[in-house]
Amino acid sequence: MSIKAIINGKETIIEGRLNRRLIDFLRNDLELTSVKEGCGEGECGACTVLLNGAAVASCTVLLGQIADSEIVTVEGLAQTEDFDKIKNAFSSEGAVQCGYCTPGMIMSTQGLLNKNHKPDENDIKKALEGNLCRCTGYNKIEQAVLKLVQEDTHVE
Ligand code: FES
Ligand code: FES
Incomplete structure (x- = not known):
């Protein structure tokens, strides 16, 4: 089969x-x-x-x-411009420490943006609530996604 x-x-x-x-x-x-x-x-x-x-x-x-x-x-997403935007936002907001959760966070972020191009803070919290981070706490990660959305109206 x-x-x-x-x-x-x-x-x-x-x-x-x-x-x-x-x-x-x-x-x-x-x-x-x-x-x-x-x-x-x-x-x-x-x-x-x-x-x-x-x-x-x-x-x-x-x-x-x-x-x-x-x-x-992430290996596939890394070939796209969207990945660079997400990566830059995470890095400029200091949203990565050990990095173990980061690929999952990035894919959940992209999953959110695929269905909602203009998520608000609550949408972002909800989309990332199933992703655990033992290091940074969630604020920086959520701030990174918010910043990405505010700065870029064309992440698909
Ligand atoms: S390893 Fe799959 S959700 Fe934790
Ligand atoms: S950055 Fe270490 S678990 Fe999230």
Whole structure:
């Protein structure tokens, strides 16, 4: 049994056990190591990727569920201008310390901006509430996303 998915813009054939977790396939088979494992239970957001444009915890998704879907990780987003804008905002607001949560935060931010180009503070809080950060606290991260939205009206 095999399925197809577009992963970071490339058509990818996935064969074998489709009851494996998406996070394991991305990290171990494709070496997309921006996808971090934290809790493994859908609670921390470290493993967040985009599934058809929406932020999802890849530790809670099985390969069988991504047939004919589009998956984007930080490695794929890094090829876009949007990534530079998010990265610059995080860096100028001091929103990164150890960096473990950062890929997940970035993907949740992009997931939010995909559905809402002008989120307010509450929208941002809500979008990031599933992403845990043990270092900076959330203020700087939320401020970074707010700054990004205020400065840039064209993040898609
Ligand atoms: S590792 Fe997936 S949500 Fe924590
Ligand atoms: S920057 Fe260290 S966990 Fe968020």
